[in-house]
Amino acid sequence: MEGSVMKIGIIGAGNIGGNLTRRLTALGHDVSVANSRGPETLEGLAEETGATPVPAAEAAKGAQVVVVTVPLKRVPDLPAGLLDGAAEGAAVIDTGNYYPQQRDGRIAGIEDEGLTESRWTERHLGHPVIKAFNGTYAQDILERPRPAGDPERLALPVAGDDAAAKRIVRDLIDELGFDTVDAGGIDDSWRQQPGTPVYGLRAGAEAVRKALADASPQRPADFRG
Numbered sequence: 001m002e003g004s005v006m007k008i009g010i011i012g013a014g015n016i017g018g019n020l021t022r023r024l025t026a027l028g029h030d031v032s033v034a035n036s037r038g039p040e041t042l043e044g045l046a047e048e049t050g051a052t053p054v055p056a057a058e059a060a061k062g063a064q065v066v067v068v069t070v071p072l073k074r075v076p077d078l079p080a081g082l083l084d085g086a087a088e089g090a091a092v093i094d095t096g097n098y099y100p101q102q103r104d105g106r107i108a109g110i111e112d113e114g115l116t117e118s119r120w121t122e123r124h125l126g127h128p129v130i131k132a133f134n135g136t137y138a139q140d141i142l143e144r145p146r147p148a149g150d151p152e153r154l155a156l157p158v159a160g161d162d163a164a165a166k167r168i169v170r171d172l173i174d175e176l177g178f179d180t181v182d183a184g185g186i187d188d189s190w191r192q193q194p195g196t197p198v199y200g201l202r203a204g205a206e207a208v209r210k211a212l213a214d215a216s217p218q219r220p221a222d223f224r225g
Contacts, residue, residue: 006064007032007063007087008030008031008063009059010033011035011060011078011082012095013035016069017033019142021049022049023176024176027176031049032053033052034059056079057082060086064091065091065092065168066083066092069096069133070096071096071103072097072104072107072120073103075125082125083125091166092125092130093129093130094121094131095136096117096134097193098110098193099194099223109123116193117131117189122186128186129160130166131157131158131183132180134199135157135199137200144177144178146177147177153179154178155180155181155203155207157198157212159188159189160186181205181212194223196215196216197211197212197214198211198212
């Protein structure tokens with residue numbers, strides 16, 4: 001699919017969702033965007049980018065890529081069957097992070113069952129996810145893309161169990177102007193959660209690989225509920 005126009009649904013129009021909308025429309029993709037407040041609140045972003053504002057329940061309709069970029073505590077509130085209308089083999093990107101003390105409150109599945117954030121999200125969505133962009137500064141999506149081979153090109157970790165979906169996401173991130181590093185499966189995605197060495201790291205692929213390897217499975221105290 002690399003280089004081809006894709007239908008992309010973005011659920012959440014905050015910093016990450018808004019800037020992905022800006023970049024992906026600029027690259028020529030067909031983007032639908034939704035938030036929790038309704039499509040009428042997205043008219044400004046739609047006018048700026050050419051994206052189509054839609055209700056959240058319709059954002060994934062026909063989409064080859066769906067980006068879920070909402071606060072973790074809001075994932076259970078997403079419409080039931082959200083992904084039922086997505087294209088066959090759709091790649092679902094989860095950008096979420098668990099901030100129990102700062103925003104989300106205590107989530108039992110993560111704290112008591114030891115689920116990674118993305119595994120917990122995946123269970124609620126009923127669809128495999130690819131974890132990406134969760135440690136990326138939103139402004140970098142606009143300001144720091146670089147061509148392949150540029151020594152200043154940043155690399156992003158990408159975790160997921162579905163090899164085909166992961167390939168779609170890595171190709172899309174490459175098109176956005178960033179390298180990627182395979183961070184393993186969703187059960188390995190703790191290596192890129194908040195408080196880990198790679199979280200928020202602005203570096204190339206070699207440094208990202210090292211940071212992933214240096215991660216501890218012990219969640220830092222600031223990120224425990």
